[in-house]
Amino acid sequence: MTASSFPVSSEASNYDEVSMQQSMLFSDCLKDLKNLRTQLYSAAEYFELSYSNDDQKQIVVETLQDYAVKALVNTVDHLGSITYKVNDLLDAKVDEVSRTELRISCIEQRLRTCQEYMDREGLSQQSLIINTPKFHKRYILPAGETTNGPDGAKLKYGCSLDDEDDWRQFKNAIRATIRDTPPASNNVQRNRGRSPSPSPRPPPQRSGTFHFTSTTTKKELDKRTESPNRFPLVRSGSLASRPVTPKGSRPTTPNPIWPSTPSFAGPGRQFPSEPRKSASMRLHAGRKNSQEVEQQHPHPGKGKHLLKALLSRRKSRKDEMLYTYLDEY
Amino acid sequence: MARAGGITNAVNVGIAVQADWENREFISHISLNVRRLFDFLLQFESTTKSKLANLNEKLDLLERRLEMLEVQVATVTANPSLFTN
Numbered sequence: 049m050t051a052s053s054f055p056v057s058s059e060a061s062n063y064d065e066v067s068m069q070q071s072m073l074f075s076d077c078l079k080d081l082k083n084l085r086t087q088l089y090s091a092a093e094y095f096e097l098s099y100s101n102d103d104q105k106q107i108v109v110e111t112l113q114d115y116a117v118k119a120l121v122n123t124v125d126h127l128g129s130i131t132y133k134v135n136d137l138l139d140a141k142v143d144e145v146s147r148t149e150l151r152i153s154c155i156e157q158r159l160r161t162c163q164e165y166m167d168r169e170g171l172s173q174q175s176l177i178i179n180t181p182k183f184h185k186r187y188i189l190p191a192g193e194t195t196n197g198p199d200g201a202k203l204k205y206g207c208s209l210d211d212e213d214d215w216r217q218f219k220n221a222i223r224a225t226i227r228d229t230p231p232a233s234n235n236v237q238r239n240r241g242r243s244p245s246p247s248p249r250p251p252p253q254r255s256g257t258f259h260f261t262s263t264t265t266k267k268e269l270d271k272r273t274e275s276p277n278r279f280p281l282v283r284s285g286s287l288a289s290r291p292v293t294p295k296g297s298r299p300t301t302p303n304p305i306w307p308s309t310p311s312f313a314g315p316g317r318q319f320p321s322e323p324r325k326s327a328s329m330r331l332h333a334g335r336k337n338s339q340e341v342e343q344q345h346p347h348p349g350k351g352k353h354l355l356k357a358l359l360s361r362r363k364s365r366k367d368e369m370l371y372t373y374l375d376e377y
Numbered sequence: 378m379a380r381a382g383g384i385t386n387a388v389n390v391g392i393a394v395q396a397d398w399e400n401r402e403f404i405s406h407i408s409l410n411v412r413r414l415f416d417f418l419l420q421f422e423s424t425t426k427s428k429l430a431n432l433n434e435k436l437d438l439l440e441r442r443l444e445m446l447e448v449q450v451a452t453v454t455a456n457p458s459l460f461t462n
Contacts, residue, residue: 109400116407124414131421138428145435152442159449 070133077130084126088119 095112102108 113403142432148439
């Protein structure tokens with residue numbers, strides 16, 4: 049038996065002993081009451097006989113009176129003690145019942161709480177409401193956006209390699225329009241390969257710019273070519289390659305329309321003397337000459353002049369490219 | 378002589394009557410106290426009966442509630458899956 053349980057058991061034993069003593073006293077009182085009745089009956093019989101047989105009746109009466117008083121007082125005492133004990137016992141039982149009722153109420157309340165919890169859990173399990181996680185708007189990225197992480201890694205939200213390719217192509221196209229790189233990539237080579245071939249149908253915008261540039265003076269054109277951030281410089285790079293086609297790198301055959309006209313040879317000879325002339329002017333002139341050549345000589349036949357003119361223009365174009373490249377950087 | 382004998386008899390009768398009245402008074406006192414005791418016992422019986430009836434009612438109620446709790450606990454212990462979920 050542990051030390052903690054010992055006082056409880058001693059209290060319980062004391063409680064049992066006290067209750068046993070009380071019950072013993074109660075039973076003794078009840079027995080005394082029962083005996084008192086028999087004693088009273090026997091005393092009454094004794095006094096009746098003695099009163100009838102004895103001569104000294106007065107003494108018997110007085111003795112009987114004293115006995116009756118004492119018997120009555122004794123009976124009242126007995127009844128008083130028994131009634132008190134009965135009342136005490138009843139009150140104790142009522143208190144015990146009240147405590148038991150309180151404990152049962154507590155157990156019922158616990159059970160009700162458990163039942164309510166079970167009902168609530170059952171409802172939450174049975175209900176089809178899905179609690180979606182809620183985020184703030186600033187933490188939500190729309191689909192298809194990419195964010196660069198702190199270590200340079202890409203946090204992917206629908207990003208694909210096609211976007212990178214597109215972006216690279218776009219950058220290359222911009223570079224190709226801004227400057228003409230000497231060791232050109234495939235795109236630039238493609239552009240360069242396309243550009244020298246004089247298309248019979250030039251775009252209307254370019255024709256518009258050509259008209260505009262044709263109205264400008266020569267000084268203005270020279271100024272524009274010197275400034276690296278102007279459009280004429282850009283065009284000078286891209287358009288300088290148009291009239292001149294390199295011998296080896298040109299994939300397509302040169303248009304045989306170009307060299308046959310004497311008017312075309314005029315501007316072709318102009319390039320070495322004026323290496324820094326505006327490309328738009330030259331292009332306009334070349335394009336104009338080519339159109340004239342096309343109109344005048346629809347069938348090409350004289351390739352030697354054309355080849356010489358192209359070679360001379362190629363040299364001039366290389367010099368121009370070097371100058372523009374140095375101007376840019 | 379006869380006249381003196383008559384007076385003594387009257388005195389004896391008077392003493393006997395007085396004694397009888399005293400005895401009657403005593404008996405009336407005793408009977409009165411016994412009746413009071415009887416009334417007390419009747420009152421005690423009634424109060425004890427009412428208390429016992431109240432206690433019996435409470436015990437019946439407690440017995441029913443305990444039976445209800447026993448049934449609920451038995452139901453819960455018979456279906457332990459209700460608490461495991």
